[in-house]
Amino acid sequence: MAHFPGYRCSLCGAEYAPNEVQYICPKHGDMGNLDIVLDYAAINRLTSPESISASRDFSLWRYLPLLPIHPDTLTTLRGPNPSYSVNPFFSAGWTPLYRADRLAASLGLNASRVFVKDDGRNPTASFKDRASAIVVARAREIGAEVIAAASTGNAGAALAGMSAAVGHKAVIFAPQTAPPAKVAQLLMFGAKVLLVNGNYDVAFELCLQASKEFGWYCRNTGYNPFTREGKKTAAFEICEQLTITNYQLPITNWQAPDRIFVSVGDGNIISGIHKGLQELLALGWIAKMPKLMGVQAERSAACANAWRDGTETITPAPGDTLASGIAVSLPRDGVRAVRAVRETAGQYIVVSDEEILQAMPALARDAAVFAESAGAASYAGLVKAVRAGTVAPDESVVLVNTGNGLKDVANAMQAAGEATRIEPTLAAVRQAIHAG
Numbered sequence: 001m002a003h004f005p006g007y008r009c010s011l012c013g014a015e016y017a018p019n020e021v022q023y024i025c026p027k028h029g030d031m032g033n034l035d036i037v038l039d040y041a042a043i044n045r046l047t048s049p050e051s052i053s054a055s056r057d058f059s060l061w062r063y064l065p066l067l068p069i070h071p072d073t074l075t076t077l078r079g080p081n082p083s084y085s086v087n088p089f090f091s092a093g094w095t096p097l098y099r100a101d102r103l104a105a106s107l108g109l110n111a112s113r114v115f116v117k118d119d120g121r122n123p124t125a126s127f128k129d130r131a132s133a134i135v136v137a138r139a140r141e142i143g144a145e146v147i148a149a150a151s152t153g154n155a156g157a158a159l160a161g162m163s164a165a166v167g168h169k170a171v172i173f174a175p176q177t178a179p180p181a182k183v184a185q186l187l188m189f190g191a192k193v194l195l196v197n198g199n200y201d202v203a204f205e206l207c208l209q210a211s212k213e214f215g216w217y218c219r220n221t222g223y224n225p226f227t228r229e230g231k232k233t234a235a236f237e238i239c240e241q242l243t244i245t246n247y248q249l250p251i252t253n254w255q256a257p258d259r260i261f262v263s264v265g266d267g268n269i270i271s272g273i274h275k276g277l278q279e280l281l282a283l284g285w286i287a288k289m290p291k292l293m294g295v296q297a298e299r300s301a302a303c304a305n306a307w308r309d310g311t312e313t314i315t316p317a318p319g320d321t322l323a324s325g326i327a328v329s330l331p332r333d334g335v336r337a338v339r340a341v342r343e344t345a346g347q348y349i350v351v352s353d354e355e356i357l358q359a360m361p362a363l364a365r366d367a368a369v370f371a372e373s374a375g376a377a378s379y380a381g382l383v384k385a386v387r388a389g390t391v392a393p394d395e396s397v398v399l400v401n402t403g404n405g406l407k408d409v410a411n412a413m414q415a416a417g418e419a420t421r422i423e424p425t426l427a428a429v430r431q432a433i434h435a436g
């Protein structure tokens, strides 16, 4: 399509036509993530913030003119029924942006300034649906029959779900330590599930090799340039929804918050959000770049370490944390994830597993959002940043919840504590209530 001229390597700047390469720049081994280049002048001729804000398509597909997917591809996937949400593939994204006044108050921040973007509300209950929807569309475009992905659980569940929605075949490689709820999801959607004896990084390598061997289209996060295109739609939504929330009518421009807090594993979400914001700036649809605040777990902090050391050389971390969604040794979008924070004058914040466990019930009680551990990590990061005096009370803050709490019940039970067990008598109820 006219507005997708090709790719540019994030390391050496080499440019490629849309069909010249498929995954990464051939010059740097397994590194060299490709940026998808779009023609912003062409996009501005095609659409505007007003026309998108008037759309009745309440999914990420409302941003189709800003995506490297041909409209005809969606028409074929949608089939003869012209309505918008014909299946879950067409309802990925457009998750709620909640105003969290009580959460703001508990942190000493001003009311109406703290928001939670709840991506646990996606069709398969994580942020990964955004990336998987775009990759499935791309697979259809290039005629790929089987899509494979390595995953800590959510990316695989999202690919399996989006594939089931449009009748595609998926093969998922996950570590054997993946939480049972996520494995159950993979199996339910009918994907071929391979639980690898090794961690996520081992599963990632195996998926690359197997995809080459068997000719599968590989969705691996960061490695496939289209995952980031899906993830950038969260930035579009945040800015569009902030405008609606603040009743700025007519909608001629969208509004950017001051800071966005997001947890970081491979770094593809933060890198995608950064790209989305850069595009809105380039289009002239927002007026400023928010500070991106990356949150990593203590022993899974390769991006945070590189940022702290002022380098773009990513050194693998041990990669273990109870937050399975961000348990990554070598982040596959590490360089762009470090840049996302550095170029927006944001920060990386490192949190302990203990702090993540405390964040889960706090977020659920003060904002009514039940996040999985990796999603609540962003809140743990906000708490730390506020305590350090980094966030001023009147700043507008968006916290991204990347996954639903039911994805990982074991950690949720550990964080929430025990329920009170009683005999079926009023006396027992009275005693239990008075005990607090």
Ligand SMILES: *Cc1c(COP(=O)(O)O)cnc(C)c1O
Pocket (backbone or CB within 6 Å): 126, 127, 128, 154, 155, 221, 263, 264, 265, 266, 267, 268, 269, 270, 325, 326, 372, 374, 375, 402, 403
């Ligand atoms: C994948 C994931 C993340 C991290 O995203 P990256 O792109 O790997 O940085 C955070 N939270 C949850 C719940 C995830 O599934």
Ligand SMILES: [Zn+2]
Pocket (backbone or CB within 6 Å): 009, 010, 011, 012, 013, 014, 025, 026, 027, 028, 032
């Ligand atoms: Zn290159």
